[in-house]
Amino acid sequence: MTDSAQGRSEPDGASYPAEGRTLEKGYAGGAARRALGDPATRGRTTIADGVVEKIAGLAARDVVGVHAMGTGLSRTFGAVRDRVPGGGRSVSRGVKAEVGEVQTALDLDIVVDYGVSIVDVARAVRENVIAAVERMTGLEVVEVNVAVGDVKLPDEEDEDEQVRVQ
Numbered sequence: 001m002t003d004s005a006q007g008r009s010e011p012d013g014a015s016y017p018a019e020g021r022t023l024e025k026g027y028a029g030g031a032a033r034r035a036l037g038d039p040a041t042r043g044r045t046t047i048a049d050g051v052v053e054k055i056a057g058l059a060a061r062d063v064v065g066v067h068a069m070g071t072g073l074s075r076t077f078g079a080v081r082d083r084v085p086g087g088g089r090s091v092s093r094g095v096k097a098e099v100g101e102v103q104t105a106l107d108l109d110i111v112v113d114y115g116v117s118i119v120d121v122a123r124a125v126r127e128n129v130i131a132a133v134e135r136m137t138g139l140e141v142v143e144v145n146v147a148v149g150d151v152k153l154p155d156e157e158d159e160d161e162q163v164r165v166q
Contacts (some may be wrong), residue, residue: 002147034087049099053092056106056144063124064090065116067152069094071109104139111150120144 036042060066091139095107112121130141138141 047099048150049097050092051106052097052104052106052133052137052139053095053100053137055133056097056108056129057091057093057095059128060110060125060148061091063121065113065121066110066125067113068150069113070112071107071149089094099139102140104133104137105143105145106133106141107145107147109147109149111152114151114153118148122148145166 011071053097057069060069100103108125108129110121110125112118124146125146129144133141
């Protein structure tokens with residue numbers, strides 16, 4: 001049988017309608033897999049910006065020398081939110097991701113500890129974030145922009161300790 005409006009035949013003798021590939025009783029096994037292709041290619045996976053932001057936030061916090069994430073205002077509001085029951089910690093604070101179908105770009109705001117090399121910390125953050133995001137999502141990370149917004153001095157109190165919720 002050849003390709004026609006009525007049907008099409010596979011080399012192993014199995015046939016299916018030309019309009020669509022429907023599986024009928026008895027049409028299973030190897031022939032079905034060949035006709036429909038690799039199961040991993042059937043469908044599409046989408047990854048939300050927030051997922052990539054969480055992965056990047058956790059990876060950045062793992063780097064020695066990163067004291068906190070986020071700008072001063074977001075850290076202050078975050079400290080208040082952390083103390084409210086049910087508020088929870090935001091692991092994506094200080095991270096903004098733009099996710100496409102196969103690529104992503106990230107912007108990170110960090111606070112570093114006093115005395116560390118900011119250049120080395122930024123490089124380590126980039127390496128750790130890229131490795132984690134690419135390994136977990138399969139997305140290509142095209143850029144990781146790191147903005148150092150503050151330095152935590154040894155004698156300064158943490159902002160979390162300064163904010164009191166009554």
